[in-house]
Amino acid sequence: MPPTSTTTAAARRQISSRRRTSAPRRRSPPPSPPPKRMKLLTEILQKAAYAVVEREDYGDVSCEQCRSGERSEELLLCDKCDKGYHMKCLRPIVVRVPIGSWICNKCSGDGQRRVRRLSQRKIIDFFRIQKCKKDDVKMKCRSLQDSRKRRRRSLVYQKKRRRLLPFIPSADPTQRLKQMGTLASALTALHMEFSDDLTYLPGMAPQSANQAKFEQGGMQVLSKEDIETLEQCRAMCKRGECPPLLVVFDSCEGYTVEADDQIKDLTIIAEYSGDVDYIKNREHDDCDSMMTLLLARDPSKSLVICPDKRGNIARFINGINNHTPDGKKKQNCKCVRYSVNGECRVILVATRDIAKGEKLYYDYNGYEHEYPTQHFV
The missing domain is CATH 2.170.270.10 (SET domain)
Structure with a gap:
């Protein structure tokens, strides 16, 4: 005897529900990383505290104090403004070549230093x-x-x-x-x-x-x-x-x-x-x-x-x-x-x-x- 329409509909729902619960889920593929973009030099210079582009030739560098380019072995180059200063033209003078980076008084703000008062x-x-x-x-x-x-x-x-x-x-x-x-x-x-x-x-x-x-x-x-x-x-x-x-x-x-x-x-x-x-x-x-x-x-x-x-x-x-x-x-x-x-x-x-x-x-x-x-x- 053929099944009635109600019986057939109930069986389909049961089968379909079994299929939905037993069927394996497909994992979605991970999103691909965005393509890396190299930062422009102008962007780096804007965000950096200070950066100096190295020159090819420093032969024309002169002291900002005495305006002389002599005694090049005593010239210190500021790592911020790239200007030169004789060690003995600075005040106070610099006796030894500083270890690591060096910043001049104008760039470090020593020339306009404000003495902070303490209570x-x-x-x-x-x-x-x-x-x-x-x-x-x-x-x-x-x-x-x-x-x-x-x-x-x-x-x-x-x-x-x-x-x-x-x-x-x-x-x-x-x-x-x-x-x-x-x-x-x-x-x-x-x-x-x-x-x-x-x-x-x-x-x-x-x-x-x-x-x-x-x-x-x-x-x-x-x-x-x-x-x-x-x-x-x-x-x-x-x-x-x-x-x-x-x-x-x-x-x-x-x-x-x-x-x-x-x-x-x-x-x-x-x-x-x-x-x-x-x-x-x-x-x-x-x-x-x-x-x-x-x-x-x-x-x-x-x-x-x-x-x-x-x-x-x-x-x-x-x-x-x-x-x-x-x-x-x-x-x-x-x-x-x-x-x-x-x-x-x-x-x-x-x-x-x-x-x-x-x-x-x-x-x-x-x-x-x-x-x-x-x-x-």
């Missing part, structure tokens, strides 16, 4: 100023009494044994904050941390290498009284009583230091601080402020202070042109290496009375005469 709270945190305690006040009173006793000594005794003097901080706390603010702004602009101590880091010279007994020919020993004066200066700095100095940016000389008050002869200006390393590790370093710490009998053990990461106001005191009489007249400080409790330390001391507003200068060479100063202002 009082930030200045206190930046220098890690400690709160004054009663014991500190007593010690301060005693030190003042000791300094008065020294002044009462006879003139003959003072000439026979001249002692270092502690700096006298500004009486106005607001003025002291202003002085520290200029230093904090300068250190921040150079991406440096403040430090009044010598730092010994892994991979550099250890503290055990800094011993005055390794000095070739011996090193002068700082007397007990002068050590106490040095420690008094360090204690004052920790309390926020800084030396009366301002860090000022000069378009010709770069960062300079000037006296914000009168400074007497033989006053301790600052102790040179920074990372301690072997000279052999810094032979090709482009840091322009390295200071000799130890000249050992074995040259491989000689040490330098490198204030490129950490340092204090000594980093910004400029050098004189010791090839001219006018340059020598500007010198009002000297940098002396002392043995302090058996360890080498570098101290900047005033060599004459310094008036308020006068810039601080010292001879970078001392007795070594290896640093090129004939092009200093």
Whole structure:
């Protein structure tokens, strides 16, 4: 008997449903990646921070300062504007060829540098100023009494044994904050941390290498009284009583230091601080402020202070042109290496009375005469 129409329709639905559920699904092919298009050079130059197209010939490059193309071995080419500058025509001058890329002052914005002001709270945190305690006040009173006793000594005794003097901080706390603010702004602009101590880091010279007994020919020993004066200066700095100095940016000389008050002869200006390393590790370093710490009998053990990461106001005191009489007249400080409790330390001391507003200068060479100063202002 043939099936009815209803039965046939139900069977078709069942078969069709089985076919739909049991039939394998076809996967759609993955979308083909869009064809890669090479970027035009104009698009790259628009998005890049800076890019310079190399010239075929640099023979016509001249210095932007002196307009001379001579001494091509001393010409530095800016990686942004591709202009040339003599190393000794730059202010401050560049002593060594920089490692890696180099950008001129105009492109880096140093010529129009704005000194960023820091608030009082930030200045206190930046220098890690400690709160004054009663014991500190007593010690301060005693030190003042000791300094008065020294002044009462006879003139003959003072000439026979001249002692270092502690700096006298500004009486106005607001003025002291202003002085520290200029230093904090300068250190921040150079991406440096403040430090009044010598730092010994892994991979550099250890503290055990800094011993005055390794000095070739011996090193002068700082007397007990002068050590106490040095420690008094360090204690004052920790309390926020800084030396009366301002860090000022000069378009010709770069960062300079000037006296914000009168400074007497033989006053301790600052102790040179920074990372301690072997000279052999810094032979090709482009840091322009390295200071000799130890000249050992074995040259491989000689040490330098490198204030490129950490340092204090000594980093910004400029050098004189010791090839001219006018340059020598500007010198009002000297940098002396002392043995302090058996360890080498570098101290900047005033060599004459310094008036308020006068810039601080010292001879970078001392007795070594290896640093090129004939092009200093």
